[in-house]
Amino acid sequence: MSEAPAETTPAETAASETALPEETALLEIRGLQVAFGGFRALDGVDLTVGRGELRFLIGPNGAGKTTLIDVITGLTKPTAGTVRFEGRDLAGRREHEIVRLGVGRTFQTSVVFEELTVLENLDLAASFRRPLWSLLRRGRGVSEEVAAALETIGLTSLARSRAGVLSHGQRQWLEIGMLIVQRPRLLLLDEPVAGMASDERERTGELLTEIARDHTVIVVEHDMDFLRRYASQVTVLHEGKVLMEGSVDEVRADPHVQEIYLGRAREDAEDAVR
Ligand SMILES: Nc1ncnc2c1ncn2[C@@H]1O[C@H](COP(=O)(O)OP(=O)(O)O)[C@@H](O)[C@H]1O
Ligand SMILES: [Mg+2]
Numbered sequence: 001m002s003e004a005p006a007e008t009t010p011a012e013t014a015a016s017e018t019a020l021p022e023e024t025a026l027l028e029i030r031g032l033q034v035a036f037g038g039f040r041a042l043d044g045v046d047l048t049v050g051r052g053e054l055r056f057l058i059g060p061n062g063a064g065k066t067t068l069i070d071v072i073t074g075l076t077k078p079t080a081g082t083v084r085f086e087g088r089d090l091a092g093r094r095e096h097e098i099v100r101l102g103v104g105r106t107f108q109t110s111v112v113f114e115e116l117t118v119l120e121n122l123d124l125a126a127s128f129r130r131p132l133w134s135l136l137r138r139g140r141g142v143s144e145e146v147a148a149a150l151e152t153i154g155l156t157s158l159a160r161s162r163a164g165v166l167s168h169g170q171r172q173w174l175e176i177g178m179l180i181v182q183r184p185r186l187l188l189l190d191e192p193v194a195g196m197a198s199d200e201r202e203r204t205g206e207l208l209t210e211i212a213r214d215h216t217v218i219v220v221e222h223d224m225d226f227l228r229r230y231a232s233q234v235t236v237l238h239e240g241k242v243l244m245e246g247s248v249d250e251v252r253a254d255p256h257v258q259e260i261y262l263g264r265a266r267e268d269a270e271d272a273v274r
Contacts, residue, residue: 025049025050025051027048027049027218028082029047029068029072029082030081030082031045032046032078033081034071034076034078034240041064041067041240042064042071042078043064044240045241046242049216051185054212054230055217056218056231058220058234059243060222060238060260063240066220069188069218072098072188073098074090075095085186086102088101102185103185104179104186105179106175106176111175112163116162117159118155118162119146119160121163121178123146126143126182128182150177152180152207153180155177167200172196172204176207186216187215187217188217193223201223201226205226224252231248236251
């Protein structure tokens with residue numbers, strides 16, 4: 001069912017470099033398949049994400065959520081299928097190239113420089129897309145976009161602290177800030193609230209909502225309480241396939257989703273009723 005990755009024609013490249021037609025989805029995935037040996041971690045995934053969406057991607061452990069993000073960002077090569085970002089085929093592109101096209105991600109493990117301050121980490125991340133001459137201005141103060149990012153992630157008061165002293169949650173926010181200053185058009189966040197205390201989760205939910213106002217965001221998360229509070233559109237992945245898509249309520253009400261995903265909770269609920 002999967003088609004061979006199509007080449008991007010010069011006409012398509014020219015089109016996507018000028019204006020993106022309104023009907024072109026930001027991200028369009030078709031027939032995506034990833035095999036590790038004989039095992040299919042992704043098995044024919046179709047996914048379309050429009051500009052400005054905040055899409056939650058859920059599913060039990062091993063469903064293929066991280067693999068999907070790895071393919072979008074060029075870390076893992078698909079065995080079949082296509083990934084198009086703003087109309088461009090991402091097949092065969094390397095990670096840094098995909099970053100340059102406007103796709104940013106966080107990893108489940110932190111990538112901040114502990115010895116540098118919060119501000120320096122952000123400045124460094126921002127410098128990846130600044131012209132070289134602007135690096136000469138470093139040390140002359142905080143750039144507007146870095147100041148704005150500090151504000152967004154709520155770390156202004158810790159700007160001069162070493163990143164090494166941040167709490168787990170603050171570190172995640174710094175990473176999100178480091179993404180934002182690179183001005184991606186698509187942000188992929190893999191379990192941003194994992195291991196966070198409840199007040200940090202709440203602040204992260206608010207942060208996601210704020211970021212989603214001017215970015216397209218895909219968040220991998222499987223905490224149902226978090227979803228109920230912050231998600232609207234949800235895609236459920238199961239055994240390498242999209243099981244369903246819908247609103248949080250639709251997804252939660254779906255018997256199949258309950259079976260594979262909320263099975264434990266439902267059994268508990270049924271036990272309670274008996
Ligand atoms: N590099 C790899 N080699 C072999 N199997 C892998 C590799 N990466 C992931 N897998 C397997 O693919 C499946 C999906 O993994 P993953 O995408 O990490 O799931 P999720 O993020 O939804 O928990 C799992 O069964 C996992 O063990
Ligand atoms: Mg994962």
